[in-house]
Amino acid sequence: MKLIPFGQRSGFRVPQANIGGMRLPQDTGTAVALLRHAIDSGMRYIDTSRGYGDSEIKIGQALKDGYRQKVILSTKWSPWIMRIEESDNTSADCVRKRIEESMKRLDVDYLDYYQVWNIDSREHYGQAVAKGGMVDGIQKAISEKLVGHTGFTTHDKVENIIEYVKETDWCEIILFSCNILNLIYEKAIEAAHAKGIGIIIMNPVAGGLLGRDSSMLKALAKRVGAKTIPELAIRFLTSNPSVTTVISGISKMSDVDSTVAAVDRGHFTPAQMDLLRKILAEMHVADKVFCTGCRYCMPCSKEIDIPAIMKMIAQYRFWGFQEPARGGYRDLKSPKADACVQCGKCEEKCTQHLHIMDEMEYAIRNLASA
Ligand code: SF4
Numbered sequence: 001m002k003l004i005p006f007g008q009r010s011g012f013r014v015p016q017a018n019i020g021g022m023r024l025p026q027d028t029g030t031a032v033a034l035l036r037h038a039i040d041s042g043m044r045y046i047d048t049s050r051g052y053g054d055s056e057i058k059i060g061q062a063l064k065d066g067y068r069q070k071v072i073l074s075t076k077w078s079p080w081i082m083r084i085e086e087s088d089n090t091s092a093d094c095v096r097k098r099i100e101e102s103m104k105r106l107d108v109d110y111l112d113y114y115q116v117w118n119i120d121s122r123e124h125y126g127q128a129v130a131k132g133g134m135v136d137g138i139q140k141a142i143s144e145k146l147v148g149h150t151g152f153t154t155h156d157k158v159e160n161i162i163e164y165v166k167e168t169d170w171c172e173i174i175l176f177s178c179n180i181l182n183l184i185y186e187k188a189i190e191a192a193h194a195k196g197i198g199i200i201i202m203n204p205v206a207g208g209l210l211g212r213d214s215s216m217l218k219a220l221a222k223r224v225g226a227k228t229i230p231e232l233a234i235r236f237l238t239s240n241p242s243v244t245t246v247i248s249g250i251s252k253m254s255d256v257d258s259t260v261a262a263v264d265r266g267h268f269t270p271a272q273m274d275l276l277r278k279i280l281a282e283m284h285v286a287d288k289v290f291c292t293g294c295r296y297c298m299p300c301s302k303e304i305d306i307p308a309i310m311k312m313i314a315q316y317r318f319w320g321f322q323e324p325a326r327g328g329y330r331d332l333k334s335p336k337a338d339a340c341v342q343c344g345k346c347e348e349k350c351t352q353h354l355h356i357m358d359e360m361e362y363a364i365r366n367l368a369s370a
């Protein structure tokens with residue numbers, strides 16, 4: 001894989017596919033072999049966290065025998081997501097304790113990156129950058145050469161992130177969740193990239209959903225010469241000039257091989273990207289004006305989980321995920337659409353003015369069938 005600048009602030013260069021350490025195999029030996037296979041295949045940046053079970057420990061094992069020197073190692077923590085001790089907080093002293101703990105778990109004397117894990121609100125941001133807060137603690141570790149660089153991960157509102165990147169001179173990378181089914185962060189990604197921040201994308205295949213069969217996405221992949229839906233999903237991201245790299249949560253050798261192969265097939269042309277954006281936008285618009293999941297229609301007198309069924313209908317109708325939608329419907333614990341007595345009460349409350357009773361019949365026709 002070709003190396004590109006990891007943003008403009010760190011001086012690193014990275015390939016466009018790297019290692020997500022959140023779903024490593026349970027067995028340590030298997031995890032070590034997998035991680036080394038990923039590194040030998042050209043992946044370079046490793047994303048892990050104090051909160052990903054024993055991921056740090058397995059990565060530490062994999063980085064022995066000369067592998068540490070081949071990678072850019074990054075871990076993260078925040079007390080919002082995980083308290084190791086009851087007294088954990090956002091202070092510089094506490095983050096220092098967590099940095100040293102992660103270094104021990106990874107069995108390394110230096111971390112290339114230590115990130116603030118999930119700045120998800122203005123309150124989090126304020127606490128992270130406050131005097132004597134997490135960022136100060138990380139900066140101190142940088143000045144003592146325990147850590148090289150820093151950044152943050154986020155699921156915050158787009159407008160908040162755009163504000164943060166205007167002033168976060170300390171931030172060298174941001175980890176976003178983004179994929180063709182959920183492109184809401186594109187504006188924030190563009191704003192961060194424009195500031196020279198390296199952009200890492202996690203969840204490129206939507207938690208595995210984009211590894212499932214979809215008649216519509218398969219047809220779309222074919223139109224731009226992608227062999228598979230995951231290849232379409234990964235190349236759509238890596239072809240975005242604001243995106244530096246995707247990280248895949250690797251759990252088997254084929255996760256590594258297929259991701260590297262997708263990246264090696266290169267970027268889509270501007271014309272292909274225009275076509276993809278146009279078609280994806282149409283699919284997103286159709287989905288957006290459908291059920292928002294607000295649950296105002298509930299409760300149903302027959303205890304049907306209306307929003308859950310509507311979500312499966314959307315998967316089926318707008319994205320062509322026939323089998324995942326049918327599987328989800330089959331596994332529903334609550335009463336299914338055939339319990340509907342067409343009382344109409346839900347329709348009176350629906351914020352989107354949807355014809356829920358017709359949709360229940362659609363579910364019976366399409367989702368309940370074998
Ligand atoms: S119309 Fe059907 S889905 Fe809606 S509240 Fe009545 S029984 Fe429930």
Ligand code: SF4
Pocket residue numbers: 290291292293294295296297298306307310349350351352353354356
């Ligand atoms: S009220 Fe309408 S939009 Fe909201 S969850 Fe129910 S069906 Fe969906």
